[in-house]
Each structure stands twice: as C-alpha cells, then as structure tokens.
Amino acid sequence: MRYRHYKGGIYELVCEAMLEADHTPVIVYRGQDGTTWVRPRDVFFEMVAPEGGGIPVPRFAPADQA
Template sequence: MQKFRHYKGGIYELVCEATQESDLSPVIVYRSHNGTVWTRPKDVFFEIIELNGVHVPRFAPIEIE
C-alpha cells in the first residue's frame, strides 16, 4: 500500500491506476483518510507545482516503515 501526502497536508492511499472510460486517459484512484475514493488524471496527480517559489510535487510519496 503506497501513501501520498498532498501539498496542502492531507494523506491519501493509492488504490490503483485505471483508464477513464470517456476518453481513455490514465487516472489515479486514491482513498482519503475518511474512506472516500477519488480519481485524478495521472499527469495531474504526479505534477510538480510551484508553491511560494519552490517546486513541490502535488502528491509526494510517503515512505512506509
């Protein structure tokens, strides 16, 4: 199970990678701390954004010990 931290602080669990039926684009399926499941385009999920002049990943992987 891979977990990611959103740049705003939330922690999410990667469920799977899938294909959006409407346009066949790749998406990431992920679960929030409260159990809701979300999808986001794969390129947006792994996007590097600029925050206060610093480049950070939108979702950064968290090492599980």
Template sequence: MRYRHYKGGIYEYICTARLESDPETKMVIYRAADNSIWARKQENFFEIIEINGKPVQRFELIE
C-alpha cells in the same frame, strides 16, 4: 502506497484506471483518510506545482 498531498492530507494509492469516455486518459484512484474515493488524471497526480515560488510535488510518496 501512501502519498502526502502538498496541503498535508494523507492518501492511499489504489490503482490506475482508464477514463471510459477517453481510454487514452489515465486516472489515479486514491482513498482519503475518511475512506472517500477520489480520481485525478495521472498527469495531475504526479505533477510538480509551484507553491510560494517553490516547486513541490502535488502528491509526495511517503512509503
């Protein structure tokens, strides 16, 4: 699956993982266009944020 970050970047969702030091914390592992790998808390990846007074998804599914 591919997602567009609210700033415009396109990212490929790889998987969900658990944080070793806190197994209750779920992380989203994703890849940027330059093939760098990133991890973000699942709750932050899918959260709705406010930009210029409007609610937007941090990452929006595009496929």
C-alpha cells in the same frame, strides 16, 4: 502505497485506471476519511507551486513508510 498531498493530507493509492470516454490514464486514491477520489495521472504526479509562490513541489509525494 501512501502519498502525502502538498497541503498535508495522506492518501492511499487504490489503483491506476483508464477513463472510458477518452482513455485518459487516471489514479484512484482514498483519503483518511474514506472518501475515494479520481484524478488524471498527469495531474496527480505534476509539480505545483505552493500558495504564496515558492519552489514547485510534487502535488503528491510518496509518504514515509516508517
């Protein structure tokens, strides 16, 4: 599934995994440039305030599939 970062990038969710050290659920995702990233699941789906303040938005939101 594709997600849009609140700053504008599009990322493909590769899989959900678990961090071996402490069993933290993580999201593995890939950017359009092919770079693969890992972020804690709670952080991936958290609400963040855009720069300059304003109404909190999801850090990553499902991208339009059209």
